Amino acid sequence: MITAGIADRAVGAWIADGAGRSTIKNTLAALGPLLDQAVQDEIIDRNRGEVSGWQSRLAKYEDELDDPRALALPDRATLQSFSEALVTASADNYRGWGDVVILAACTATRIGEVSGCLVSDIDTDSWLWTLRRQTTPGPGGLKDKGTKGKRARRVPVIEEIRPLVLRRIDAAGARVASRMKDAAEEDRAQAVLNERLFVGPRGGRIATGVLRRATNWDEVVAQLGYEHLRRHDLRHTGLTWFADSGVPLHRLQVIAGHTDPRITQKYLHPDIDGIRADGDKLSRHLRGEGGPRLAPAFDGQRNANGRFLVRVQMGSKITRLGTVNVPDLVLYLRCDQEYAKTSGANCSALQPFRLANRLITSGSTIERRWFLLSAGHTEDGNAGGMGIRSGQLVVEADFALG
Incomplete structure (x- = not known):
């Protein structure tokens, strides 16, 4: 039975998983009419799925996320071992779960954006991913919609994950070939371009909740000592790595799809030594013969x-x-x-x-x-x-x- 406490805790979990305002709103919008019908059918006495105050909780969570760098995985080896542990913990040892995790971290994207990626979105000549859509829960189930920023953006596909992407493109081609055995070659080629790069083991769409349940995420992160790690922290990992590699702020903002540069700036490394050195430069300038004088x-x-x-x-x-x-x-x-x-x-x-x-x-x-x-x-x-x-x-x- 759905109780008020269960519904409230579920919304709290969605917020902690990095779900956006529209995702939570659409999910609750689908749940409300279902429970209302159950009341009319006298299955339950009243609708306990109404959650109040979740908008302020979401705003508070977003405001408190002042140090996203602290949520990032430390290095690529840790990411690789983590992805392998998730595959091992899944019921079917489906390799696609690990590939989703690696791609999300190395492109600094959301799980919903990875799920919404089509083969045609990736240019294997320039190795740029034009990110146009994301998969989110909504009334009637999972659906595709525009990105969170409402604008397409380009994300680099680094050399280390290109074999993974080519392997997923081959898998997409195999799925199309099995469905369209009698179709013309041209039709099959077009169908491959419109195929999703990542799907679940039975061909379904991937969402953050699906990934969590299928891989026993909570148990795996606890065993590895990363209890804090959520699916959205893969994006924090990628943006932190991009920033530490020297990508300037204005281009990091484009990769992240942020409209506010203050959000992007949180991923920059706090270079304390560099800040001190900048202060020394100013002191030398002020004390030099050509610089302005210091007041007493x-x-x-x-x-x-x-x-x-x-x-x-x-x-x-x-x-x-x-x-x-x-x-x-x-x-x-x-x-x-x-x-x-x-x-x-x-x-x-x-x-x-x-x-x-x-x-x-x-x-x-x-x-x-x-x-x-x-x-x-x-x-x-x-x-x-x-x-x-x-x-x-x-x-x-x-x-x-x-």
């Missing part, structure tokens, strides 16, 4: 006496003393409460302080030291410019000249 960076903290200490760190070294030309700066700070009590300053507003810079020589080292002066005050401090202070604010700000 200010880091506020308190000294041992509780006074507000401002350290000014310059982002570059000045290598030629004769070309130094740094204007005085004005820094706006909000003073601390202790300073407000002793000076009567208004600490609710930002107060201006002038940053003056002076050259200081100590032995063979030449330094440019910045002094923080409150507005209207003059410099005062000890000889050599060490520990220049103004009121209760003390500044230590210097950088070495090359």
Whole structure:
């Protein structure tokens, strides 16, 4: 008996398998009238197949899929052994199940798109697959419709899987020959072009649920340690491999059929070392003579006496003393409460302080030291410019000249 819980769990499984909105909607649309008729025939007391809220669950799942790379198989050897394990676990050891898995992963396509592929869709001269349709569940059973993006796209058929494709084309020719023994050669040739590249062991269409049940998918992935792996993760595997091979983002988007490049970008490898290197390049540019100057960076903290200490760190070294030309700066700070009590300053507003810079020589080292002066005050401090202070604010700000 179909209960509300069974229906709800079934929809959850479809979402986890990567089924799209239209697939779920069409499947529920076919189930509803069937259960309504069962109510009228007094077979069941009410229709418990109505599932509410599945659209929001689907949207949440799609939003949470932020790291599709984590779902990919690690390498081709793992894919090969996985496909062989599925064939072994199937009731009839049908080799076609393994071929479907390999083709889906190596072309980054969906199981429904593999099922919808006709022999004529694959150009064996250029080895491009023009992907035009997919097989999805709907009212009355499985049917073909346009791709998820509503547009045809071309996908490369890599050299490693071309023998597999040729083997499936030969199998399609054998099926046509057995059905059309008395037909003209021209008619048989045309029929081969319109034949599906992949079918089940009894000639039926393939869908993700069919593949799951026929190969005992759940048991196989658990035994191999890939409990997370769903049929749709074969597509994640292919897109991850394409991205890691160096395919640029705009072409990866075409292969994937994505309309939003932000989705495609999730498959790019997070090149941390490269990002750091890019930051180093920017630093070298900013510090070079021809690049823009870095503004001083200010880091506020308190000294041992509780006074507000401002350290000014310059982002570059000045290598030629004769070309130094740094204007005085004005820094706006909000003073601390202790300073407000002793000076009567208004600490609710930002107060201006002038940053003056002076050259200081100590032995063979030449330094440019910045002094923080409150507005209207003059410099005062000890000889050599060490520990220049103004009121209760003390500044230590210097950088070495090359």
